[in-house]
Amino acid sequence: MMNNLSTRQKALIDACKKFHTTCDVGCDHGYIGVSLLKNKKTNFLIATDISAPSVHKTEVLLKQHNLQNYASIRVGDGLETVKSSENVEQIIIAGMGGKEIVHILSEYKSLKKTKHFVFQPMNELQVFRKYLSDNNIKIQKDIVIFDKKFYHIITAKPQENSSLSPFRQKWGAKTKDRNKDYFLWLAEKEKKLTKILNNLPKNNEKEKEILKCLNDIKRIKATKGAKKC
């Protein structure tokens, strides 16, 4: 493992499996892809980013670690530079908005050939999970980690009949994946929603929606197996 990785980056690397070819989309500095090569979680890395200066940072890091012969770096939108014949088994897309990741996946022709995905959407989690649900991509794990703020890390793979209920699309994690950070995230959300509710003018149309969310949170906290925080 490289030194000085953040808790978030380490969690992303842990979430990756061992494969021959991994593509890191939005590679930026290259820490994640280079760590995967160093950890031998991938034999070959395709590192791609829409920004040429970001790809250059990855190129420099690969050279520093003498790994340039085990990687191909590319500038492009999402996975547009990746050919189906390259047999990418694992794809990691982290640090982008949920809708941006949906855009990238919906443009990719070899989605169903991918064996393992690691996603870390920064926002729009509900929209993102709905896309996976509607496109037969089954969520394997959906966890929250705290690294100065809360992040959601989702691993998934293509699988028929993998639709998620609207409740799970909104709240993520199965009972068994609800870790300590998930409940801390939930408690923060509850606090924010309660504050908004208390400051709403009477009969505001948002009231019903917020009360429904607060009720969902209560339901999750009461679920059998829920950990106390």
Ligand SMILES: C[S@@+](CC[C@H](N)C(=O)[O-])C[C@H]1O[C@@H](n2cnc3c(N)ncnc32)[C@H](O)[C@@H]1O
């Ligand atoms: C916040 S950085 C995240 C870097 C790294 N993935 C991580 O999680 O530490 C987001 C990166 O995604 C890149 N990016 C944004 N939209 C993209 C797209 N459609 N295709 C490829 N790269 C994109 C940006 O240029 C930037 O380098």
